[in-house]
Amino acid sequence: xxxxxALLSIFAVSVxxxxxxxxxxxxxxxxxxxxxxxxxxxxxxxxITYWAAKKTKSASDxxxxxxxxxxxxxxxxxxxxxxxxxSFLGISGLVYLSGYDGLIYAVGFLVGWPVILFLLAExxxxxxxxxxxxxxxxxxxxxxxxxxxAFGSLAVVTxxxxxxMVGSGKLIQVLFGLEYEYAVLLVGVMMIIYVTFGxxxxxxxxxxxxxxxxxxxxxxxxxxxxxxxxxxxxxxxxKAVESHEKGQAIMAPGGFISDPISAISLGLALMLGTAGLPxxxxxxxxxxxxxxxxxxVVYATGFIGYFYLVIAVIGLGAIVFLxxxxxxxxxxxxxLFGGNNMAxxxxxxxxxxxxFLGFISAVAFATILAVVAGLTLAGASxxxxxxxxxxxxxxxxxEQEIRVSKIAVIVIGxxxxxxxxxxxxxxxxxxxxxxxxxxxxxxxxxLFLSIYWRKLTTRGAFIGGIVGLAxxxxxxxxxxxxxxxxxxxxxxxxxxKHPALFSVTAAFIAIWFFSITxxxxxxxxxxxxxxxxxxxxxxxxxxxxAVDH
Amino acid sequence: xxxELVERIENNPKYDELVSKKNSLGIKLGIFVLVxxxxxxxxxxxxxxxxxxxxxxxxxxxxxxxxxxxxxxxFLTTLVYVKKANGEFEDLINDIKDDxxxxx
Numbered sequence: 192x193x194x195x196x197a198l199l200s201i202f203a204v205s206v207x208x209x210x211x212x213x214x215x216x217x218x219x220x221x222x223x224x225x226x227x228x229x230x231x232x233x234x235x236x237x238x239i240t241y242w243a244a245k246k247t248k249s250a251s252d253x254x255x256x257x258x259x260x261x262x263x264x265x266x267x268x269x270x271x272x273x274x275x276x277x278s279f280l281g282i283s284g285l286v287y288l289s290g291y292d293g294l295i296y297a298v299g300f301l302v303g304w305p306v307i308l309f310l311l312a313e314x315x316x317x318x319x320x321x322x323x324x325x326x327x328x329x330x331x332x333x334x335x336x337x338x339x340x341a342f343g344s345l346a347v348v349t350x351x352x353x354x355x356m357v358g359s360g361k362l363i364q365v366l367f368g369l370e371y372e373y374a375v376l377l378v379g380v381m382m383i384i385y386v387t388f389g390x391x392x393x394x395x396x397x398x399x400x401x402x403x404x405x406x407x408x409x410x411x412x413x414x415x416x417x418x419x420x421x422x423x424x425x426x427x428x429x430k431a432v433e434s435h436e437k438g439q440a441i442m443a444p445g446g447f448i449s450d451p452i453s454a455i456s457l458g459l460a461l462m463l464g465t466a467g468l469p470x471x472x473x474x475x476x477x478x479x480x481x482x483x484x485x486x487x488v489v490y491a492t493g494f495i496g497y498f499y500l501v502i503a504v505i506g507l508g509a510i511v512f513l514x515x516x517x518x519x520x521x522x523x524x525x526x527l528f529g530g531n532n533m534a535x536x537x538x539x540x541x542x543x544x545x546x547f548l549g550f551i552s553a554v555a556f557a558t559i560l561a562v563v564a565g566l567t568l569a570g571a572s573x574x575x576x577x578x579x580x581x582x583x584x585x586x587x588x589x590e591q592e593i594r595v596s597k598i599a600v601i602v603i604g605x606x607x608x609x610x611x612x613x614x615x616x617x618x619x620x621x622x623x624x625x626x627x628x629x630x631x632x633x634x635x636x637x638l639f640l641s642i643y644w645r646k647l648t649t650r651g652a653f654i655g656g657i658v659g660l661a662x663x664x665x666x667x668x669x670x671x672x673x674x675x676x677x678x679x680x681x682x683x684x685x686x687x688k689h690p691a692l693f694s695v696t697a698a699f700i701a702i703w704f705f706s707i708t709x710x711x712x713x714x715x716x717x718x719x720x721x722x723x724x725x726x727x728x729x730x731x732x733x734x735x736x737a738v739d740h
Numbered sequence: 741x742x743x744e745l746v747e748r749i750e751n752n753p754k755y756d757e758l759v760s761k762k763n764s765l766g767i768k769l770g771i772f773v774l775v776x777x778x779x780x781x782x783x784x785x786x787x788x789x790x791x792x793x794x795x796x797x798x799x800x801x802x803x804x805x806x807x808x809x810x811x812x813x814x815f816l817t818t819l820v821y822v823k824k825a826n827g828e829f830e831d832l833i834n835d836i837k838d839d840x841x842x843x844x
Contacts, residue, residue, distance in 0.1 A: 294807045295784065302777040302810065305817045309766040313825070425798045432799045442801045443792035444784045454785035458778060482830060485822045492818045496811040503807075723746045729759055730749070730833045732844070 222367055224549025229367070232404075232557050236385065239396045243389035250589045253390035253596060254321040254572055255476040260395055262483035266490020268395045269474050271402035272565055273300065273495050275355075276362060276558045279405065279502065280532045286506020287513070287534035290431075290441025293506055297499035299461040301492065307466050308488040313481035314642050314728040315472060322569075323472040323634070324577045327641045330720035332649035332713070334582050336637070339656045341577035343633040344469040346660075348570035349606070350626035352563065356611025359559040365529040366536070366552040372612055378563060379608035385564045386571065386600045391477060394568050398561045404554045406498060412535070412551075413501040415542035416508030424504075431507040434514040441510070456692035463695060464627035467634035470562075470569035481731050509534040512541045563607070571599035625667045632659035632694035640702055642728060645721035648714040651706025659698025666690030745843045752839055758832040765824060769817050780810060 247253055260268070278300075285293030319325040324340035356375050363374035385393050420426035428442065435441050465471065475484050512518050513527065513534060521528050521537040528537070539551040575596035580587045587595075614622075637656050640647045667673060669684035687693075706714070727733050749755050783790060791803035837844070 291801075291803055291807075294804075295781075298780065298807050298810050299777070301814050302773060305773045305814050305821070306770055308818050308821060309770045424804075425800050428800045428804075429798065439792075439799060442794075442799055443803050444788040451782065451785045454781045455778070458781050462777075482826050485825055489815075489818045489822050492815045496815050499811065500808065722750060725759075726746060726749050726755070729755075729762065730836060732745075732749075732837065 222549065222552060224545045225366055225552035226549075228549040228553035229556060232400075232553050233381065236393075236397045236400065236557075236560075239400075240385050240389035240393040243393035243396065247388075247390045247392055250321070250576075250592050250596075252392065253593050254473075254568075254576065256390070256392040256395050258477060258479050260477040260483075262478060262486030263490055264395070264399055265474055265478050265483065265487035266494065267402045268398040268477075269471065269487060269491035270494035270498070271398035271405075271558075271561055272471050272474065273491070274402060274405055274498050274558070275562050276358065276555050278498070279409065279558065280362075280535055280555060282499070282502050283506045283509060283535040283538075284530075284532035286503055287509040288531045289445055290435065290437070290507075290510075291443055292445050294499070294503055295444060296461075297502065299458060300465070301496050301499060303462040303465040304488060304492045304495070306462055308485065308492075310639065311466060311472075311642070312475055312484045312488050313731075315475040316478060316481045316484035317728050317731040317734045318642070318724065319476055321473075321476060321576045322572045323469060323638055324573065327637045327652065328577075328581070329641065330717050330724050331641065331647070331652055335649055335653045337577040337581045339653055340634065340637065341573040343629060343656065343660065344573040344577070345570055347467070347469060347626045347630045347634070348566050348573070348603075349610075350622040350629075352566050352570070352603070352607045353610045353614055354623045354626070355559055355563050355566065356607050357614055359556070359563070360611060360615065362555060362559065365533060366556065371615060375608050375611040378560060379604045379611070381560055382563045382567055382607075383601055383604040385560075386567050386604075387597045391473075391568060394561070394564045395474075395477060397557075397564060401554065401557045401561045402494065404550075405558060406494065408539075408547075408551050408554050409498065409501045409505060411547070412508070412539060412542055413504045416504055416512075416538075427504070427507055427511065431510040435510050452692065453687055453689060456687055456689035459695055460627050460631050460689050460691035463631035463635045463691065465630075467630035467638065469573065469630075469634070470565040472638075473565075473569050473572065480734070505535055505538060508542075509538045512538055517541055567600055567603050567607070570603045571596045574599040625664065628663035628667055628690050628694060629660060631691045632663040632698050633657075636695065636698040636702055640699075644706075645718050645725075646706055647702065648706045648709040648711075648717050650709045650711075650714070651702045651704070654705040655698050655700075655702025658701035659694055662694035662697040663690055666694055742843065745840060748840045748843055749836060752836055754832055754836050754839070758829060758836070761832075762825070762829055765821060769821055773814060773817055776810060776813065780806065 246257075249257070251257055282293050282297055285296070315323065315326060318329055322344070324337050324344065327340050328336045356378060359378045360371045360374040363369050363377070364371055367374075369377075385397055389396075417424075417427065420430065432439055432442065474487070478484050478487055513521060518537070518541065521533075521540075527533060536548070536551060536555065540548040543550075575592050579595045580592040584591070633656050636659055637652045641652065666685050666687075667690055670690060671683040671686070671688050674680050674683045674685075791801060791806065793802050794800070795802060795805070
């Protein structure tokens, strides 16, 4: 079991190139301050869930918190979805391990945001109701498009969820000293409670609280680290170079991105994959209008950017402090206890003592819970809104739809726990890689073209979506990670770890070809319907309102 | 949306203005961000030694201020877009709304 934490989040797609980032789930004695902090957090969030449950009545409340989240709050929640345990532990661990390379991923993730803002955010808000599938299905065939996009969403959500479950189990083993199975079960139960009772309102507030705690926690750590160096970055960097075995090399890019094809493909996966993640896109429906949707992206970009900057300081701080006399206690047999991803956790102990260690541990765990809740809600919406209420039973009442979503949440929760336990010893690298590749190749092209291309037809979107999905899956399977590392073959049939460049291109070409060759009456009608859709996307006229859908 | 409304909005010059202004700003800023990001990624892919150049006599390399600059510029581009969109573009949208409110 290796590199688990690094795989927990978005940037994880490529982190497994990072060399030795072992996460050894050795147990240690119960971490009492962490457990107390954890129960305070759990108590507070259950209180929120209780409050949210009383306010959650309609389907709109359940899926989108009634559209009553402000731009600032939503920006915080989006930042929360981004600042997962892996962004925090993984990137700081990466900087601890190899210095500057960790920052490359941070930059890649942040740069996706302006692009989402210019291309998607306000149009999503203007066209959509509950899920991003609403947009693709706006003028195209409901049945085909919703079925395809719902399965795209579910594939992304499930793969991502398993990775989070396995990661959280391992994290809890190290942090709290609990058994792996109990840890996974605990996450599953908590998440089911948040989502079934509190819906999007509770999920969003859990995410916001976690974002605030995490930002405060890392700010404190960054402050403490810099205060040792008279708030001089150069002084910190000098000491880090002296302390690290690679010396000056940690100050510049190393070997993460080797060839241009991989670089471009990774860049595409980071950018477009983010724009195709159902649980992130869903956040644009919780705000009242396009104006708030735009604002939320500005706030999110600001918080995430700040977070990554502090993370860089924390990573360099970890190099200095963990390699000092005070840091010796965190090493077992010459290796960092719990693996390199625990660098920030150990640093928190050095700079803030037991209580702060407890705080950071609880926040790291809360982070997983919050992300898992968002994922589950996105998956449940795909089932209840896109499959059940739009395809299986178009006459469903709101009550029936909500009931189906709640059942879906419980099923997804159970599936997450079972698979989380089943996959404990598996390399989960390919699951996260696959989740991103699918999001970028199957979800993004359909979403993008349905908004921007008037000639897009149902046939083109349907066939192209399947082509994108299949290409991504096949290229990941025959690529270096699955074919060589998991299946144990000598050489990969497809040489690159990141299939996005090829699978995204294949999806776009297939959608284009099968759309322009579609001469049916339906295709003509769909083209005609584009103008009305475009007016709504541009102006918001006729868009779902803040409270009433 | 009613056909009449669609037609009225389509024929409203302010709608053309809105769409062209919005698209042109979005495309310009989008290309700017993409060029900036890929210039960075391709420098890493092809010539990472350049980024290892030290600043003055210290150990810090130019790679750090470059990463910092990209993070800050990304933030600023979103800010520029939203200022413009939430001001000028929303005003245009409200004007259009006034023009067509009899058929809405």
